Amino acid sequence: MHHPSDETCLPLRFWVNVIKNPQFVFDIHKSSITDACLSVVAQTFMDSCSTSEHRLGKDSPSNKLLYAKDIPSYKSWVERYYSDISKMPAISDQDMNAYLAEQSRMHMNEFNTMSSLSEIYSYVGKYTEEIVCSLEQDDAARKQRLAFKLEQVVAFMSLES
Incomplete structure (x- = not known):
């Protein structure tokens, strides 16, 4: 059974976690400034992979507003990515x-x-x-x-x- 959010499971459960917590994968220290920047990147990634429309206004959080104008083009990249995958032949x-x-x-x-x-x-x-x-x-x-x-x-x- 296919749910609209099925295709976002991998990005949300895996990649967002890696983006926000690079110390899980790499032997690095994450400063609070780096953490704040990665949170913006992770939020942008989540918004780009989301199937729902985001209504933004002046009260919206700044990390959502920062890349708001780029989200539609990112969404089209994500949609094309999943579309290309769905057209690939199934593997036995x-x-x-x-x-x-x-x-x-x-x-x-x-x-x-x-x-x-x-x-x-x-x-x-x-x-x-x-x-x-x-x-x-x-x-x-x-x-x-x-x-x-x-x-x-x-x-x-x-x-x-």
Whole structure:
């Protein structure tokens, strides 16, 4: 099922977080001035990816007013980006699995697998209900009984710990 905000999930949940918190990715100190500037960039990015219209007036926050005249052209870039993606041919599960296997092989020695699994498990533990709900709504996931399998893993892991 497609929601109007589906396409904004990646920008809002991932990129805005990286824009506002570069210290998560890079070994840097973020000053309060840098933080204020990045907040403006993040707000502009969010407004550009938003599907709703923003009514701005003299009482609007300054970080929204700063790039207000540029937002329509940024929005058209974002719309074109998603339009181009929707026109791309779908990738088969087989091709995707082959690609992921190749990436896994190439980067095998770069990651601590147990640490990665622990991080994934802590995320799954925090959002189990939402993930299970999404898996139950997806046809392909339902056919493979992924929600049930995930619940089994969570139950097993809680017994182990």
